[in-house]
Amino acid sequence: MEWEKGACIGQGSFGTVSLGTLHTRSEIQTVAVKTAPFASSWSLQNEQRVLACLDSPHVVRCFAHEQRADAYNLFLEYVPGGSLLNLIQSRGHGLSELEAQTHARGILQGILCIHDAGFVHCDIKPHNILLSSSSSSSSCFAKIIDLGLAKPKDYCHSFLSIRGTPLYMSPETVRAKRQDEASDIWAFGCTVLEMLTGKQPWREVDDLCSLLLRIGYGDEGPEVPLDLSEKARDFLGKCLFRDPEKRWTAAQLLQHPFVDVKVERENTTIETPRSVLDCDLWCSSLASSCDWDCYCDREHGKGNRGERISTFDRIRRLASSSQRRPNWSFSSVHWIDVKRREIKESQEQEGGSDSSTSRVVAEDQPSVSGANPASFVSMGSFFQELKEEEESMYIISPVSHCDDSMNSIHNFLSLDFNMN
Known part of the structure; x- marks a missing residue:
């Protein structure tokens, strides 16, 4: 096996990375x-x-190992996003609940893999969770590392095998020297709490002896803030039962609404727009949570950003502007040739019609580059119902070929496209 050593990126009690x-x-x-x-x-x-017994995208992979006379080398998957602890510290506060849900789900899937293989990790904490990317996108997911303290379930009750970090130890570990799957879930709950608050559990305790007494013989778990959502508080409660028999397993927690992808998708009800003009469906009713850039009214000197208005209201302002009229000057590069057919409509043929919705289009011949201003019909409203007649469909299209500012949508063009 050939390999080349690069820069040192970390070190610990075990050695260097x-x-x-x-x-x-x-x-x-x-x-x-x-x-x-x-x-x-x-x-x-x-x-x-x-690691040779594990196979999960949420547990770091081991590619090979090397034993020499003076050193032992372990070749692991490189995860470039840094640790979860670094992410929490860089924010200076807790992660968003959505981001915490995503990472919690990934960590749980890794813990479930470890438990199903017959092992207990014994040291779940933010420092031992790496992220595949430093971004907060959906493609970033958590990977559990540092399984050097992991042990088979058969050795969970040995006094000499108690291991881990005191801040994340469970009550039964401190009190009864018991360290099993339920102990990993307690440590996981402390990790989720740290994600949501940005602070370590038991932060009010300043010495190790008091900490162990509080964890092992106190009546309460770590403090859970009241400003968290009901789902988050309930999820943490299931992880932090002092009685390990009541504590939920990794498989049960993955079905909890806080991390359950199915429940999250079912609660998402956004209607797909039928056209670009229906973009109002996306953000008008969700204006308070819409994070798109605001449009501004430059004519009134409000700068580059102004009031937040819906898409429909923006179109209404543009189309009904009385201060600016369209400039129908054009060049050939802005238009395409289409085949259009003369449709002469009269009040006698229709038995009377409203002149405000009459259409005028060119005869059945290829149009030249350019357009006749008479082809643009002033409409009283923004939308006209699509009409189907035999094999033709009439499509009402918004026209916004105005001056350079593109600040007025005044007329609509009615085109008759033959569908054959």
Whole structure:
């Protein structure tokens, strides 16, 4: 096996982590290389044995390991987005609830994989969660790392095997030396709480002895703020039951509305627009939450940003402007040739019609580049119902070929397109 060592990107009690390039028969991979002196590499060897049994996109992958006389190297998947802890600290406050839901779901899926394989992680915390990307997009997902302390379920009640970080230890771990799947769920609940608040659990306790007494023998769990949503508070409650028998499992928590994708999609009811003029469906009723750029009224000197108005109101302002009239000057580059047919309508043929909705179009011949202003008919409203007659469809299109400011939509063009 050939590989090249790069820059050091981290270190811990186990050793160091460096970037590396791993050369295999089929490809060249960028990897994270964990290195420790062989005499003290038991955690890296344990991590390799555990990762060999796991297969989840939410658990870091192990590609290979190398044993030398003086060192032990573990070649892991390189995850470039940084840790969840770094993300929380960079915000200076809690993550949005939607972002916390996304990461919580990914972490839970990783924990479920670990538990189903017969292991307990023993050290779930934000520092041991890496993100695939530094962005907050939907393509960014969480990966659990650092399984050096993981152990089989059979060794969960051994006094000598208690391990982890005190801030995230469960009451039964501190009190009864019990560390199993329920203990991972408690640590996960503390992690979600930290995501939502931006603060560590038990932050009011300032020394280790008081902390362990509070966790193991107190009557309450970490403080959950009242300003969180009802779903978030209920979800945290299911994770932080002091009684491990009442604490939900990873499989049960994945069905909770806080992280359940199906429930989230069912509660999303946005109607798809039928045309560009129906864009009002997207944001008029959701104006308070719409984050699009506002349009401004430059004629009144309001600068580049002004009041927030709906799409329909913007079109209404443009089309009914009485201060500016359209400039119908044109050049050939702005128009395309279409085939149009003369349709002569009279009040006698229709038995009487409203002159405000009459149409005038050219005869059945290819039009020249340009357009006759008489073809543009002033309409009393923005929309006219589409009419189907035999094999032709009449399409009412908005026209906005005005002066350079494009600030007026005044008329509509009625075209008759033969559908054959």
